[in-house]
Amino acid sequence: xxxxxxxxxxxxxxxxxxxxxxxxxxxxxxxxxxxxxxxxxxxxxxxxxxxxxxxxxxxxxxxxxxxxxxxxxxxxxxxxxxxxxxxxxxxxxxxxxxxxxxxxxxxxxxxxxxxxxxxxxxxxxxxxxxxxxxxxxxxxxxxxxxxxxxxxxxxxxxxxxxxxxxxxxxxxxxxxxxxxxxxxxxxxxxxxxxxxxxxxxxxxxxxxxxxxxxxxxxxxxxxxxxxxxxxxxxxxxxxxxxxxxxxxxxxxxxxxxxxxxxxxxxxxxxxxxxxxxxxxxxxxxxxxxxxxxxxxxxxxxxxxxxxxxxxxxxxxxxxxxxxxxxxxxxxxxxxxxxxxxxxxxxxxxxxxxxxxxxxxxxxxxxxxxxxxxxxxxxxxxxxxxxxxxxxxxxxxxxxxxxxxxxxxxxxxxxxxxxxxxxxxxxxxxxxxxxxxxxxxxxxxxxxxxxxxxxxxxxxxxxxxxxxxxxxxxxxxxxxxxxxxxxxxxxxxxxxxxxxxxxxxxxxxxxxxxxxxxxxxxxxxxxxxxxxxx
Amino acid sequence: xxxxxxxxxxxxxxxxxxxxxxxxxxxxxxxxxxxxxxxxxxxxxxxxxxxxxxxxxxxxxxxxxxxxxxxxxxxxxxxxxxxxxxxxxxxxxxxxxxxxxxxxxxxxxxxxxxxxxxxxxxxxxxxxxxxxxxxxxxxxxxxxxxxxxxxxxxxxxxxxxxxxxxxxxxxxxxxxxxxxxxxxxxxxxxxxxxxxxxxxxxxxxxxxxxxxxxxxxxxxxxxxxxxxxxxxxxxxxxxxxxxxxxxxxxxxxxxxxxxxxxxxxxxxxxxxxxxxxxxxxxxxxxxxxxxxxxxxxxxxxxxxxxxxxxxxxxxxxxxxxxxxxxxxxxxxxxxxxxxxxxxxxxxxxxxxxxxxxx
Numbered sequence: 001x002x003x004x005x006x007x008x009x010x011x012x013x014x015x016x017x018x019x020x021x022x023x024x025x026x027x028x029x030x031x032x033x034x035x036x037x038x039x040x041x042x043x044x045x046x047x048x049x050x051x052x053x054x055x056x057x058x059x060x061x062x063x064x065x066x067x068x069x070x071x072x073x074x075x076x077x078x079x080x081x082x083x084x085x086x087x088x089x090x091x092x093x094x095x096x097x098x099x100x101x102x103x104x105x106x107x108x109x110x111x112x113x114x115x116x117x118x119x120x121x122x123x124x125x126x127x128x129x130x131x132x133x134x135x136x137x138x139x140x141x142x143x144x145x146x147x148x149x150x151x152x153x154x155x156x157x158x159x160x161x162x163x164x165x166x167x168x169x170x171x172x173x174x175x176x177x178x179x180x181x182x183x184x185x186x187x188x189x190x191x192x193x194x195x196x197x198x199x200x201x202x203x204x205x206x207x208x209x210x211x212x213x214x215x216x217x218x219x220x221x222x223x224x225x226x227x228x229x230x231x232x233x234x235x236x237x238x239x240x241x242x243x244x245x246x247x248x249x250x251x252x253x254x255x256x257x258x259x260x261x262x263x264x265x266x267x268x269x270x271x272x273x274x275x276x277x278x279x280x281x282x283x284x285x286x287x288x289x290x291x292x293x294x295x296x297x298x299x300x301x302x303x304x305x306x307x308x309x310x311x312x313x314x315x316x317x318x319x320x321x322x323x324x325x326x327x328x329x330x331x332x333x334x335x336x337x338x339x340x341x342x343x344x345x346x347x348x349x350x351x352x353x354x355x356x357x358x359x360x361x362x363x364x365x366x367x368x369x370x371x372x373x374x375x376x377x378x379x380x381x382x383x384x385x386x387x388x389x390x391x392x393x394x395x396x397x398x399x400x401x402x403x404x405x406x407x408x409x410x411x412x413x414x415x416x417x418x419x420x421x422x423x424x425x426x427x428x429x430x431x432x433x434x435x436x437x438x439x440x441x442x443x444x445x446x447x448x449x450x451x452x453x454x455x456x457x458x459x460x461x462x463x464x465x466x467x468x469x470x471x472x473x474x475x476x477x478x479x480x481x482x483x484x485x486x487x488x489x490x491x492x493x494x495x496x497x498x499x500x501x502x503x504x505x506x507x508x509x510x511x512x513x514x515x516x517x518x519x520x521x522x523x524x525x526x527x528x529x530x531x532x533x
Numbered sequence: 534x535x536x537x538x539x540x541x542x543x544x545x546x547x548x549x550x551x552x553x554x555x556x557x558x559x560x561x562x563x564x565x566x567x568x569x570x571x572x573x574x575x576x577x578x579x580x581x582x583x584x585x586x587x588x589x590x591x592x593x594x595x596x597x598x599x600x601x602x603x604x605x606x607x608x609x610x611x612x613x614x615x616x617x618x619x620x621x622x623x624x625x626x627x628x629x630x631x632x633x634x635x636x637x638x639x640x641x642x643x644x645x646x647x648x649x650x651x652x653x654x655x656x657x658x659x660x661x662x663x664x665x666x667x668x669x670x671x672x673x674x675x676x677x678x679x680x681x682x683x684x685x686x687x688x689x690x691x692x693x694x695x696x697x698x699x700x701x702x703x704x705x706x707x708x709x710x711x712x713x714x715x716x717x718x719x720x721x722x723x724x725x726x727x728x729x730x731x732x733x734x735x736x737x738x739x740x741x742x743x744x745x746x747x748x749x750x751x752x753x754x755x756x757x758x759x760x761x762x763x764x765x766x767x768x769x770x771x772x773x774x775x776x777x778x779x780x781x782x783x784x785x786x787x788x789x790x791x792x793x794x795x796x797x798x799x800x801x802x803x804x805x806x807x808x809x810x811x812x813x814x815x816x817x818x819x820x821x822x823x824x825x826x827x828x829x830x831x832x833x834x835x836x837x838x839x840x841x842x843x844x845x846x847x848x849x850x851x852x853x854x855x856x857x858x859x860x861x862x863x864x865x866x867x868x869x870x871x872x873x874x875x876x877x878x879x880x881x882x883x884x885x886x887x888x889x890x891x
């Protein structure tokens with residue numbers, strides 16, 4: 001249990017992706033079955049343990065210690081799981097010779113009935129040290145929140161076994177904790193596990209951005225163009241009565257889109273974009289789509305107001321026949337006739353964009369016909385469907401980003417290599433009547449600048465600090481003083497969480513405007529106009 | 534006095550006693566803006582402003598200040614003050630030997646090890662049969678860089694409360710050092726920057742690394758040089774220490790190195806000379822995840838020179854004190870604990886001590 005607890009503690013404080021991968025692969029290497037597989041399941045969200053409510057946890061601890069002292073402690077720490085793990089009284093006669101293993105803890109928790117759950121939990125907490133108690137409480141209260149996605153965990157598995165992550169993704173949904181066969185294969189001790197489960201995920205094909213000079217070398221006649229829809233890339237698989245919607249990293253998202261899953265009366269694997277609206281009438285905007293994102297379950301009213309549909313890009317498999325090796329032109333033909341058989345309110349075809357030369361396409365790219373289009377896709381007519389991001393067959397050519405001139409307001413120290421630099425910037429634009437203008441924060445960005453520019457901004461922040469709050473500095477920013485940053489971003493959403501009412505998507509610093517006076521930075525109305533489009 | 538008299542009349546005898554006791558003890562020692570004052574002996578303990586006669590528990594700058602007319606402290610504390618403030622930090626100095634009784638205007642004072650940092654001492658003050666122990670800062674965990682704390686039986690025990698909450702439970706320091714060494718092995722291409730206070734913590738961390746068998750040179754920030762040299766001169770072996778300067782090597786030379794410096798230095802431009810550093814912080818505060826997270830600490834090391842909750846409560850019991858005065862830190866929880874145990878307790882509300890330093 002202690003090694004798992006230590007892994008959680010390290011992961012949550014390690015900001016770098018490579019650092020996290022090292023910690024995970026070391027853990028997989030040094031910990032035996034079934035513990036490492038259970039840890040993996042806990043991280044990917046595939047470990048199922050009956051949840052314990054916070055109120056129950058609080059009751060268990062206040063039965064064991066003075067409630068006033070517990071109150072002081074909880075007020076100070078602020079996190080219930082952490083407080084309980086720290087203050088849980090250890091009775092000297094009660095400490096076992098060794099702490100329970102993760103396998104033993106999970107077995108006990110999974111075997112516990114609803115009525116004896118609290119007692120089992122208390123027994124486990126009695127037998128564990130502080131770090132292990134924290135890990136146990138995290139397991140039973142659900143949600144580790146350690147900043148590791150299922151995708152990253154799969155990458156760590158791939159690194160550990162020196163295989164492609166696509167191989168892991170393809171296997172994943174046929175496997176279950178503690179993944180003994182998977183680890184045996186990754187360690188070279190057994191054959192690759194065979195997948196017999198239905199409706200499995202097939203690793204997704206991705207594209208590369210069009211770089212400078214790329215197009216000059218390409219013949220327009222070799223490529224088809226489609227709009228690049230800014231929804232969520234999904235894979236719809238139905239097989240033998242099983243229906244699943246996967247995200248592009250292979251996470252099962254069927255639960256969030258029951259309306260779409262319901263309409264999957266077919267036996268095939270489709271690649272496409274999940275959007276909201278009715279494809280026969282109107283496609284919803286990104287703000288509409290947002291209503292349906294990040295939900296585990298979704299109310300009927302929400303399904304009615306923002307129905308999900310799929311704009312189909314590709315057909316990978318139909319009736320058990322694998323199509324991925326066929327050229328795109330042929331797959332597209334099969335796709336067109338296939339989509340024609342589906343419910344038109346839930347499935348449509350991603351239309352081609354007609355063009356004969358790059359110049360024509362460039363003009364279309366700059367002025368797409370719908371706000372949820374973020375550019376064009378180029379696909380070679382003869383390309384097979386392959387996992388990952390091969391260079392050449394598919395390109396994405398994005399619309400130019402929006403930009404706004406904003407004023408630097410706060411700077412926060414970075415992590416790792418940047419821990420001595422103020423590298424995370426909160427910036428704002430002007431609001432309020434003339435003569436009473438003030439800055440309202442509209443976003444935060446921590447990249448887009450060169451190392452040299454980072455040094456310059458860091459110096460500016462240190463020289464113009466007016467207040468400090470821990471790692472954050474408030475920077476002088478008024479009508480006469482302030483650093484203007486040109487910020488590029490992909491889109492703008494309405495936000496009730498931010499004072500400004502807007503939230504930027506993918507903001508980054510595109511230029512430092514040392515030349516521009518702070519009072520000439522943009523006003524909030526400029527951004528609001530983008531919202532209303 | 535009239536108000537007090539009225540109060541006395543209303544109280545039953547059993548409740549009257551502690552108040553009388555408090556009156557008797559606070560005649561011997563009570564807080565003043567300058568610090569804890571002893572009227573019959575005419576001295577202050579750890580005064581925060583210049584005074585005529587100061588008794589000083591240990592060398593941390595919030596307890597040991599310069600400019601007093603006379604200072605009584607252990608020789609090591611006097612040496613440390615000399616290193617920090619220059620030789621003329623006080624008009625006159627007198628070294629107190631541990632365990633030796635010194636009479637100051639009829640008040641007996643004696644110094645006893647506190648286990649906090651090198652030279653740290655508790656000060657026992659005795660007068661007309663009443664003994665008060667001002668413990669300064671202390672800890673009970675073993676520490677190879679200073680003499681261990683000795684519990685002194687007393688009537689009143691004055692305790693710090695830096696970590697006076699049940700959430701503070703320091704793990705064995707050897708486990709924390711093992712985590713640092715494990716991380717250094719896991720990330721050999723990066724350097725580990727260990728933030729540790731310049732007096733005490735830094736040397737303890739270095740000594741713990743040596744005791745764990747780490748024999749490569751340790752790189753230190755300039756702020757640690759004089760004090761570490763002093764520790765070495767007092768027979769505390771810290772092994773090979775090298776300045777963490779760019780002149781001593783290129784950036785790659787610090788790959789895999791362990792660098793020790795004051796915590797403030799790591800947020801500073803100084804830290805840029807190290808390759809992809811992992812920031813570590815050796816402090817009791819690292820027990821709270823959010824503290825580590827807010828400070829951008831990647832590897833928190835829970836190593837403290839202050840007593841944790843279990844040490845505080847065990848020490849109070851051990852001294853047998855009938856009354857406890859709680860100074861800097863989280864007084865209310867410790868006062869509450871004393872109440873639950875039937876020990877009279879009150880916060881002293883001394884000002885000028887950092888309750889954050891560790």
